[in-house]
Amino acid sequence: MSWSTRLLFLVLGAPLLIGSVLALAPAFSQYTLSDGSLNDSFNLFAGQIPPAFIALFSTPGIATSAITSLLAGLLTPALSLVSVFLFLAASQRGRAGKLIAQLSAPVLAIPHAAAAFALALLLSPTGIASRIIASVAGWQLPPDFLFINHPNSAALVLGLALKEAPFVLLVALAALPSTDAPRRVALARTLGYRPTAAWLLTVAPALYPLIRLPLFAVIVFASSTVDVGLILGPSLPPTLSVRLVEWFVAPEIEQRQLASAAALLQLFISLLALGIWLIFERLIARAYAAIAARGAPRAASTDMRFEAVLTAVGNILIPTSLVLVLMGITALCFASVSAQWRYPAILPTAWSLQHWSAALSTWQTPLFNAITIALLSVTAAIALSLIMLEAQTRSKAGTTRLSTFLYLPLLIPQVVFVSGIAVFAERTQLSPSLLLVAGGHFFFVMPYVYLTLQSGYARLDSRWLLLAKTLGASTAGCFWRVRIPLMSTQLITAAMLGLTISLSLYLPTQILGAGRVPTITTEAIALVSSGSRGTIGTWALLQSALPTLCFMLALLAPRLIWSNRKGML
Amino acid sequence: MDTGLELQNVSLSVGSRQLLSLSCSVAPGEVITVMGASGTGKSTLLAFIAGFLGDAFTAEGRVLLAGKELNAVPAEKRRIGLLFQDALLFPHLSVAANLKFGLGRKVGESPRERDLRVELALDSIGLAGFGDRDPASLSGGQQSRVALMRLLLSEPKAILLDEPFSNLDMQLREEIRTFTFDTLRAANVPAFLVTHDLADAQAAGGKIIAL
Numbered sequence: 145m146s147w148s149t150r151l152l153f154l155v156l157g158a159p160l161l162i163g164s165v166l167a168l169a170p171a172f173s174q175y176t177l178s179d180g181s182l183n184d185s186f187n188l189f190a191g192q193i194p195p196a197f198i199a200l201f202s203t204p205g206i207a208t209s210a211i212t213s214l215l216a217g218l219l220t221p222a223l224s225l226v227s228v229f230l231f232l233a234a235s236q237r238g239r240a241g242k243l244i245a246q247l248s249a250p251v252l253a254i255p256h257a258a259a260a261f262a263l264a265l266l267l268s269p270t271g272i273a274s275r276i277i278a279s280v281a282g283w284q285l286p287p288d289f290l291f292i293n294h295p296n297s298a299a300l301v302l303g304l305a306l307k308e309a310p311f312v313l314l315v316a317l318a319a320l321p322s323t324d325a326p327r328r329v330a331l332a333r334t335l336g337y338r339p340t341a342a343w344l345l346t347v348a349p350a351l352y353p354l355i356r357l358p359l360f361a362v363i364v365f366a367s368s369t370v371d372v373g374l375i376l377g378p379s380l381p382p383t384l385s386v387r388l389v390e391w392f393v394a395p396e397i398e399q400r401q402l403a404s405a406a407a408l409l410q411l412f413i414s415l416l417a418l419g420i421w422l423i424f425e426r427l428i429a430r431a432y433a434a435i436a437a438r439g440a441p442r443a444a445s446t447d448m449r450f451e452a453v454l455t456a457v458g459n460i461l462i463p464t465s466l467v468l469v470l471m472g473i474t475a476l477c478f479a480s481v482s483a484q485w486r487y488p489a490i491l492p493t494a495w496s497l498q499h500w501s502a503a504l505s506t507w508q509t510p511l512f513n514a515i516t517i518a519l520l521s522v523t524a525a526i527a528l529s530l531i532m533l534e535a536q537t538r539s540k541a542g543t544t545r546l547s548t549f550l551y552l553p554l555l556i557p558q559v560v561f562v563s564g565i566a567v568f569a570e571r572t573q574l575s576p577s578l579l580l581v582a583g584g585h586f587f588f589v590m591p592y593v594y595l596t597l598q599s600g601y602a603r604l605d606s607r608w609l610l611l612a613k614t615l616g617a618s619t620a621g622c623f624w625r626v627r628i629p630l631m632s633t634q635l636i637t638a639a640m641l642g643l644t645i646s647l648s649l650y651l652p653t654q655i656l657g658a659g660r661v662p663t664i665t666t667e668a669i670a671l672v673s674s675g676s677r678g679t680i681g682t683w684a685l686l687q688s689a690l691p692t693l694c695f696m697l698a699l700l701a702p703r704l705i706w707s708n709r710k711g712m713l
Numbered sequence: 714m715d716t717g718l719e720l721q722n723v724s725l726s727v728g729s730r731q732l733l734s735l736s737c738s739v740a741p742g743e744v745i746t747v748m749g750a751s752g753t754g755k756s757t758l759l760a761f762i763a764g765f766l767g768d769a770f771t772a773e774g775r776v777l778l779a780g781k782e783l784n785a786v787p788a789e790k791r792r793i794g795l796l797f798q799d800a801l802l803f804p805h806l807s808v809a810a811n812l813k814f815g816l817g818r819k820v821g822e823s824p825r826e827r828d829l830r831v832e833l834a835l836d837s838i839g840l841a842g843f844g845d846r847d848p849a850s851l852s853g854g855q856q857s858r859v860a861l862m863r864l865l866l867s868e869p870k871a872i873l874l875d876e877p878f879s880n881l882d883m884q885l886r887e888e889i890r891t892f893t894f895d896t897l898r899a900a901n902v903p904a905f906l907v908t909h910d911l912a913d914a915q916a917a918g919g920k921i922i923a924l
Contacts, residue, residue: 610765611801613789615815615867625814629805710849711804 148535149549155528156590157549160561166571167564168411171196171404196405199398205381210413212297212377213384217367217417219301221359224309227461228316229351233343234458236329244463245317248310251469253695254688255648257669260303260375261684262472264292265479265677267299270487272475278488286487295378303376304366306465312355312362313462319354323347336440338451340458349432361554363421367414368557371650371669384410385559392563392655407560414557473688479681499678503686507664513578514647514663514690520582522642525593526635532594533601534623550594553587558651561587566655576658584652589642596641600634633702633712640698644691664690715779717741717903718762718871723774725757725766732757733924736774739871739903744894746906746914749924755907759873762905763795764788778870794869796877796893800856802848808835808859809844815867830866838862853881857889865900872897872904878913890916 172194200206235241251259266272269286277283292299325347332342373383381387388410391403441447479485480499482492553561562584574580604627612626628635650665657666668683706712717740724734732754739745749755760766762776765788776783783791802811812831819826835841838858848856857877864872877893878886894917897904906917914921 607797607799607801608803610763610788611795611797612814613765614763614791614793614795614869615863616789616792616817617814618789626803630803632805706805709804709847711802711847 146535146539148532148539151528152532152549156587157552159565160552160556160587162568163561163564164411164556165564166567167407167560168404170401170567171408173401194405196398196401199402200405200409203402206384206387206409208295209381209384209387210409212295212300212381213367213410213413214417214420216297216300216304216369216373216377216383217363217414218420220304220308220366221312221362221421223301223305224312224362225359227305227309227458227465228312229344229348230340230454230458231313231462232316232320232351232458233340233348234455236325236339236343244466245313248313248462248466250692250695251307251310251466252314253644253691254307254469254473255665255691256304256307256369257371257375257648257650257665258476258684258688259307259469259472260372261668261680262469262476263299263303263306264375265475265681266468266472267291272471272478272490275488275490279490283488292376293379295380297378297383300373300377300383301366302468303372304369306469308362308366309462309465312359315355315358316351319351320347322354323350325351338441338447340451340455341441341447344454345432345436349429357551360418360421361551363417364414364555364557367417368410368559370559371665374669374672384413385557388559388563389651389655392559392566393659403563407563410557411560473685476681476684479677480685482678482681485677499682503679503682507667507686510662510664510667511690513581513661514665516578517582517585517653517661517663518643518646520579521585521589521646522593522639524582524586525590525642526597526638528590529594529597529638533597537601538619550591554591558588562652562655566658569656576656576660578661581653581657581661584656585646585649588649588652589645592645593638593642596634596638597631600631600638603634604630630712632705636701637698640694643694647691647694648687715741716777717743717779718905719775719777720762721775721777723758723761723772723776725754725761725770725772727770732770734774735922735924737920737922739905739919741903742898742901744897744904744906744917744919746908746917746919746921747924748908748911748914748921750909753924755924756875759795759875759905759907762871763793763873764791792868792870794864794867794872796861796864796872796874798876798880800848800853800860802851802856802859802863804849806848807844808840808846808848808851811848811859812844812863812866815863817866817868834862834866854885854889857881857885858892861893861896865896869902872902874904874906874908876908876910876913877906879908879910894918 173196231241231244235244254262264271268274268291269289274283274286278286325343328346328350329339329342332346333339337345368385369383370385370389373386377383377386382390384406388403388406391399391406394400394403478492481495481497483496483498484494485492565584569576569580608626608630609622612622617625647663648665650669653661653663653666654669657663659666664683664687668680668687671680671683674680703713717738719738720736722734722736725732735758737745747755747758757766757770761770761772762783764783764786766772778791778793783793802808803814806814809828809831812834813827816827816830831844832841835843838861840855840858843851843855843859848859851859874893878890881889890913904917906913908914
C-alpha cells in the first residue's frame with residue numbers, strides 16, 4: 145500500500161469505520177431501556193437479543209418505515225435509470241436531446257431540499273398543479289387527495305428521482321463516448337433493428353457497467369435520505385432514517401440506544417436494497433440475452449409499434465421532470481412574494497415582499513456559516529486530492545485501488561456514520577463548531593473533488609511535463625507553472641462541485657452542529673413544519689441561490705480567466 | 714575538446730525482448746538521424762537519452778554529454794532539449810512567456826534585459842512584436858518556429874527531435890525543415906533526429922542509422 149493510499153484510509157476510511165462502529169455500538173450495550181440502570185440479566189453472548197432491538201421492533205410502524213425506505217431505495221434508481229436510458233435511446237441524433245441534456249445539468253446544483261420544497265408547493269392539494277386543473281375543470285375547492293406525504297411515498301420517490309435522474313444522465317453522458325455508441329447502433333440497424341431498440345440492445349449493456357457505482361450511491365442515498373424524507377415522505381410513520389434522527393437528537397439515553405439499533409436496521413435496509421438490485425441486474429441480463437437470442441425483427445408491424453412506444457416514453461420522461469422542476473421553482477418564486485393566495489387563483493391574490501424582508505433580517509449568520517463550512521471543506525479536499533494525485537504520479541507505481549475508500553462515504557448511509565462521528569465528538573469533548581461541521585462535510589465533498597481532479601490528471605498530455613523538464617523546470621516548477629494552470633478548468637469545476645455539495649448538505653450540519661451551527665440549508669428545512677408557504681418559498685430560493693451561482697461560475701470563470709488564451713478553452 | 718553526445722553500447726529491452734542496441738557519437742553542429750519503422754524503439758531511445766525511460770523498460774550502456782556520464786542525472790538537470798511532433802506552446806502563456814519559460818537566468822540580469830533577449834529572439838525568427846500574442850492565434854509554421862526558439866533559449870547541450878515535421882503539411886514541412894536544420898547548425902549543438910521520413914534524414918545532412 146502506497147503512502148497516499150494510507151493517507152486516504154486515515155482521513156476517509158478510518159473515521160468512517162469508527163463512526164459506523166460508534167453509531168452501532170450503543171444498541172448492544174447493557175443498559176435497560178426503562179430506568180437507565182444496568183441490566184445484568186442481558187447477555188449478548190448467550191444469544192439473547194439486546195434490549196434496544198426488542199424496543200425497536202416493538203415500536204409501532206417500524207416495519208412500515210423500513211419498507212418505505214427500502215422501496216424508495218429501489219424505485220428511485222430504477223425510475224432514474226429507465227428514464228435516462230430511454231431518453232438516450234430515443235434522442236440519439238436529435239439536437240433537442242442535446243439541449244435537454246444541457247438544461248438538466250443546472251438541476252444538479254439545486255439542493256435536494258429546495259427541489260423537494262418546489263415539488264411540495266407544486267403538487268400539494270392547493271399547489272399550482274391543482275390550481276391549473278381547477279381553472280380548467282372549474283373546481284372551487286382543493287381536491288381531497290394527499291399526494292405529498294402520502295403513505296404510498298410516491299411523492300418521495302418522485303422528488304428523489306427529479307434530482308437523481310439528472311445526476312444519472314450526467315454520469316451516463318460522461319461514460320457514453322467510451323461505448324462507441326454510433327457504430328454499435330449503426331451495426332444493429334444494418335441487421336434490421338430500429339434505432340431506439342438498437343440503442344437499448346447494443347449500447348445500454350455496455351454503458352450500464354460504467355455507471356453502476358454511481359447508481360449504487362443513488363440506491364444508498366435514496367434509502368436513507370433525511371431531508372427529502374422530512375419534506376415529501378410519509379409522516380405516519382416517517383421513513384426509517386427520519387425516525388432515526390428524531391431518536392438520535394432526543395435527550396433520553398434509551399432513545400439513543402433505539403437510534404443505534406435503528407442505525408443497524410438502516411444499514412441492513414440499504415444493503416438489502418443493494419442486494420435486491422444485484423438480483424435484478426442478473427434477471428435483466430438474462431432477459432437481455434433471451435431477447436438478443438430471438439434475433440432481428442422480421443414482423444414489421446408489432447416492432448414498429450413497440451419502437452414507437454419506447455421512443456415516445458423516452459422523449460417524455462426527462463423533459464417532463466424538467467418541466468416539473470421549472471414549475472416548482474416558479475411556485476417557490478410566487479409563494480415568496482405572495483401576501484395572500486386564495487384557491488383556485490393561479491397567481492397570488494395579493495403581493496408583498498414581507499417574506500423576503502423577514503428572511504433578509506436573519507440570514508447573515510446562516511449564510512456566513514454555510515460559506516465558511518463550504519470553503520473549509522472544499523479547500524481541504526482539493527489540497528488532499530492534489531497531494532495524493534501528485535504522489536501517485538511521481539512514484540511511477542501503478543495506482544492502487546483507491547476508489548473503494550473514496551466511494552465509502554457514498555455507500556454507507558449518511559445517518560449511520562454521521563451519528564457515530566457525533567458520538568465520537570461528544571466522547572472526545574469536541575464541541576459543535578464550524579470546524580467540526582466542516583470536517584463532516586469533507587467526507588461528502590472529497591469523493592467528488594478527487595474524482596474530478598483525477599480525470600483532470602489522467603487527461604493532461606504527459607508531454608507538457610516532459611517538455612517543462614527538458615526546459616529545466618524543477619518538479620515543483622512543473623506542478624505550479626504547468627500542471628496547475630493547465631488544469632485550471634478542472635480545478636474550478638472541482639471547487640464549484642464541492643461548494644455546491646457542501647452548501648446543500650443537511651444531515652451532517654444538523655447532527656454535528658447539534659442545532660447550534662445554523663446554515664441556510666438547516667434553516668430552510670427547519671421550516672418544514674411551519675406550513676408557511678411564503679417563508680418556505682423564500683428560504684428554498686435562498687438555499688438554491690449560492691449553489692446555482694457556483695454552477696454558473698464553473699461555466700463562466702474559465703472563459704473569463706482565459707479570454708485571451710484560446711488554447712485553454 | 715567537446716565530444717558532443719555519445720552513446721556507448723546502449724541496449725534497450727522490454728522484459729526479455731531486446732528493442733535495439735547501438736553505439737554512436739554526435740559532434741556539435743552535427744545532426745544524426747535514426748530511422749526505423751514504428752515499434753523499433755525509436756521513441757524509447759529518445760526517452761532513455763532525455764531521462765524519462767518508463768519502468769517497463771530496462772536499459773544498459775552509457776550516455777555521455779561532453780564527456781560527462783548522464784545516466785544518473787535527472788531529466789531537468791541534463792540540459793537535453795526535446796522537440797516534439799507538435800509545437801506544444803504552453804496554451805496558458807503568451808508567446809513571450811513561452812520563450813521565457815526555459816530562459817536561463819544570468820547573474821545580474823534585469824527583467825528589462827530578459828525582455829530584450831526575448832524580443833531579439835522573436836525578431837530573429839521573423840516574429841518581431843508577437844510577444845504578447847496568444848500562441849493559439851499563431852499559424853502552424855509560426856508555432857514551430859517559436860517552439861524551436863524556446864528550445865534554443867534554454868541553452869541545451871544537445872537536442873533530440875522526435876519526428877518534428879510529421880504533423881506539418883507538405884508545403885510547410887519543407888520550409889520548417891530547412892529553417893530548423895539551419896538554426897541547429899548555427900547553434901552548434903549535437904542533435905539527434907528520429908524519423909521514418911527519408912527526406913527528413915537527407916535534409917539533416919548527417920549520418921543515418923537504420924534500426
